[in-house]
Amino acid sequence: MKKTIFLIFLLLNVNIYSQEKKCSDYKIGKFTYTNPLYKNWKVLRNETEQIETDKVNKIELRASIDWVTDCEYILTYTKFNNSENHPIVGQKINVKIIKVRDESVICESEGLGAKLELEMVLEKEK
Template sequence: MYIYNVAKSLGFSFGQKKAKPKASASCADGNEKFPCLRTTLSPTVVNNMKNCIYLILIITCFNCKAQEKKCLDYKTGNFNYVLENRPELIIRTDSTQIEINPITKVEAYSSIEWKSDCEYVMTYTKILNYPEDASHMIGQAINVEIISTDSKGYKVHATSPRIDNILEFVKAEK
């Protein structure tokens, strides 16, 4: 009996189940089986939700900052293609580029004209040790745009009337 009295004093009730109250409002279409429920949020809850949304947007903006391309790091130097079937060593100065294939001994010489820090035009000037006549390639220009960089290398989009390729290069080991 003691436990019963303590529980009752704390607000617990025992005995008959209370009937659930019926909904006082029904949906606009008059359907009595599915009454509409209305809830309102307190101004504190609404403000907290707004603050959370603003915080998420700010964090997203910081994470979406475009990675800065460091094209000048690859303006000159020695590079290799990432593709295994392209063993050429590329030696680039500010105005020239030489591609040397160590297996076939083909050497392709090009002039480089920089349009911006991340874009240049490469024009073939001389090709040596090519097994066929390569005179049709002399004077051919290839537009090259550096589209991404990282600490190991860079990726370019190379286009000309004959090609439209995405190529990846790494710094050559010395």
């Protein structure tokens, strides 16, 4: 009897802890960057739109999202509150999620003349 209970307990724990995160778990949510250069930036994403804000410098970027696969998407900038200085509207960035962790993803982005690898951390609901 003790062995049966132990076995059931073990199977339940293995099942709970073996559920790995996947790219699709990060399609929506609130994110921050781990890179200190982007410490002021917050990202809010739903299935079709991403809003990036830097409250310190009063910058807001909006982009539509076209999901190519669960791990790859294209951002097309649709609005920038400082567009007269930076003609970014209509520009595209290709993004690939190259590594999935428990509460973050590492993305590789290419566009606007740059190629970056950044880690985005999913903010927990409060």
